[in-house]
Amino acid sequence: MNNSQEVQRALTLIRSVPLTPPEHKLLSCFVRDAVDPKAAALYVLQQASQGDTKDIEFELRHILTEWKQLVKRFTLPTKISTNTKLLVSIRDDNCCCITKQSREWWDVLGWTRTGPIRLVPDEVIAGLDDAAHASLRELLAAFLTEGHLRRLIRSLDLPSDDINQLKNTLTLQESVATLFINGQIKVEPERVADESADDSMETKGLYELTMVMPRPFPVLKSKKGRRLYANDNLIISTTDAKTMPLPDSFLLALRARFCNSLRCLQIEDEMQLGWPENTLRHKFQRICRRMIEPAVPLLRHSWLYLPRSFRILTYRLLLNVGVRIYGKQLAWVQRVPFGLYIKHGRGNIVSKGEAPALRLIEQYADIPAPKVIDVLTVENYTYLVMTRLPGVPLLEGLPRMSYPERTQLALDLRNCFSQFRRIPNPNSTAICNANGGPVFDYRLPVSSKTAGPFQSEEEFNRFLITQPRLKSAIHDRSHKIYFSHADLSPTNILVSAGKLSGLVDFACAGFYPEYWEYTKGVNGHFGPDTSFIDLLFETFEGSYEEELKAEQKLWEFVTPW
Structure with a gap:
């Protein structure tokens, strides 16, 4: 469904409008994370087609504004009765449902205290029946489908007795609650019960913890000190399902659909605050680093004695x-x-x-x-x-970078690769590591990931092409051999204050065909977020697309890692 023609048309239309990166992502999440992505895409296309071409941007910005309003409702505080607080504390044994930790005995300031958090605040559906909010209701129905929206309204409109409130409440530590509210983590139930089915009598529920991109992921530790990772299983249980029911699986699953959008709003707020590297402390560190760098060769020379x-x-x-x-x-x-x-x-x-x-x-x-x-x-x-180089991995920094910053990063990377290509090969073999020995690369079709050295590109191609039918015409074309990083991933590019600050992890570096830097960079990067692929395309100015197609054909039969 996500790959339907309507979905792709809507996503292409969204990308065509001049928005900021978080806004593009936010509107894309409206389509991709919907219960029925095709229906959400049709809603976007229908709204955009109401006027002429000049109105498309206006209509999409209107959808964006209303979508932000709906998403922000998930962050609004909700009053919870004293009796509900008591019952949820008893049900969850006064422990965080995610980390299973309770307040530490020494914590007099309340740093580790736990408290109840609503899964879906009542404010999410507030005023949707009013004529003034008709467009908001229509937008929410497009995202959830009319059936799911009605079920949500029925779930939140139930009498405000303690049992119904418990179904919409979790116990979380304050630090974990902040992550949960901002969409940085989500808890998805193993299954969502039909409305007609009665799951309120279950005493144990299985859930999956998910960390929401982009990184850095939060560091969460269990009661036993073990670090919690994405896709870890969680168990929430109750001793009395009748008087203290488990959280509603429908409400948990529904909230999870909004987490990517909540994360986008958080990134948008961070971009408005500016880069933390522009603070006085970071500027002082940069000055100190520049003063020390010239002394590195002398210190190294002395140390080796x-x-x-x-x-x-x-x-x-x-x-x-x-x-x-x-x-x-x-x-x-x-x-x-x-x-x-x-x-x-x-x-x-x-x-x-x-x-x-x-x-x-x-x-x-x-x-x-x-x-x-x-x-x-x-x-x-x-x-x-x-x-050590300053900065954070591009995987963390790219979502916070504006489009002009991304363009400049592409230019800076292009300059790096231009300098790479001027590095002479001091070895007698053509394709080899920097020392003239075998190349090490996760792309190589052998378990050791080490092969060569190779005397020519032709010999290298014979090694890569494991079956004659996988050979493409491009493999007969001669390419220049250049020094390459050969592992250009978003974890190996560092940025600071939105600018290139370093390239790291040269384990695979060596002399390869000129296209290798680009195709290897694309290697292994799949999924709906194409930000890094777009950056590589701009860096290499659209070159080597034929070589990429030939490589992708080989990847189908040999895993690219």
Whole structure:
């Protein structure tokens, strides 16, 4: 249904209107997250066709304004009776339904206290029967369908006794409640009971926790200290389903449909506040960083004179300290003090080509990339120590970037790749890592993800094409071989204050055919949000589309990771 012709037409029409990125996403969510996306799309198309072409923007902006009004109603506070608060506290054992944590005994200031939160505030349907709000009702009916809207009205219009209120209430910690209200997390029931079915007598319900994009995802921990992740299962139970029923699965599922839109509103508010990197503290940090950077080569040179055993001991100590201060992000990558990162692990966990690649960049290019401090291997265990770059992954920053900022980012990336292409290949083989050895790439059709080196593009193509029928005409075309990052994902591009601040993770870097940077960047990025793909298209100015089609044909038979 999401891929119907009407849905695609509506989404294309939305993209054609000059809005901000969050507004485009917000209107797209109205279509994609609807109970019946085709019906929501037809509503958008019908409203847009009421006037001439000049009125399309006006009509869509009108839909956007009203949709914002409806979505914001989910954030309005609702008064909950004292008796309901008592009953929901007893039902949920005074614990947060998501983390299962209760208020800590030492918390005299109430930082960890729990409280009741409405799933769907009564204000969502307030005034919808008035003539003045007829368009709001029509919009909500288009999103929910008329049947679901009527069921919602019946659910919220029930007598305000404690049992009915309990069905629309959860116990959450204050910090978790903020995430829930803003749409950063959603709780979806395993199944939604029909209105005719009586699920009010169930004593246990199974639910799924979902983190709503974009990142950063909130860090939630269970009562036992385990971190909660997206798609984790939750159980909510009651000891007496008759007097203390579980939350209504219909209301939970309905709220979940609004979470993406709620998140868009939050991002829109954050954009209006401006980038946090523009604060005085961040500006001071940038000044300090610029003062220290010129001294890095001298400090590195001096450090490498110290005994090897002492350096290894220092790196192990820094890893332990880094885990305590910054937490453990990945098993093989750790942020440590003094503005450093350490990649470490046995065997080939640390790519043999990464350090040589970073040294080539430092020697021949002027782009923001980590500088290698040291590489040591002891008993088949490697430590790669490098400088840390400022900023956040593009995966977190891109949704908050305006279209002019995205255009500038594409230009900055294009400049980086232009400099990459001027880096000479010091090796005798054509397609290889920076050291002349085998290339390491998740795209390669072998379990080790390592192959080569290859003497020519033709030899490389013979390796990639696992079946003769997968060969395309483009594979007979000769391409230039350039130095490439080869893992251009939104987690490996850093931005600060909406600007490029660094490229990281050069584990796959080496010399590849000129199209590889683009096709590998597209590799693995699917789904409705095409922001990153659009950025890559603009960066490479629409080149290599034929090569991309040929690669996608190969991906159908060999997974791209």
